[in-house]
Amino acid sequence: MKKQIKLINNSNNPDPKYSTKGSSGMDIRAFLQEDVVMKNNVCIIPTGLFVEIPKGYEIQIRSRSGLAAKQGLFVLNSPGTIDSDYRGEIKVILYYALNQGSAVIKSGDRIAQMVLSKVDTIEWQEAFDLNETKRDTGGLGSTGIK
Secondary structure (H helix, E strand, O other), X not given: OOOOOEEEEOOOOOOXXXXXXXXXXXXXXXXXXXXXXXXXXXXXXXXXXXXXXXXXXXXXXXXXXXXXXXXXXXXXXXXXXXXXXXXXXXXXXXXXXXXXOOEEEOOOOEEEEEEEEEOOOXXXXXXXXXXXXXXXXXXXXXXXXX
């Protein structure tokens, strides 16, 4: 199902688009005045994009798998959330994870993906106990490796 979303693109980059018919995320690009060199650091990368998301939806900002696997760059707070009432520029928090070398980001580089997601809100139901499960209170690593 397609949703119409208002977009202002203040960059000279193409509008976000799906790379294939089966893609769930649209590639978004850096909008920079000068190249950014990343070396063991975090950078907030502007995109020049502004959107008006319908109430009941959000846009999630996610890492591009190839960028993470090949260059060690990923979205630090993945998925980042763009709320329906936010009207500012979409920016991407990128992290360079490799211990050696560096990565260079140029204006126009595809840096992340955006995915439109439906948002259900919570209405709390006060309770005094919860249903038991096989896992119950077993926390981190409690189900093993294999």
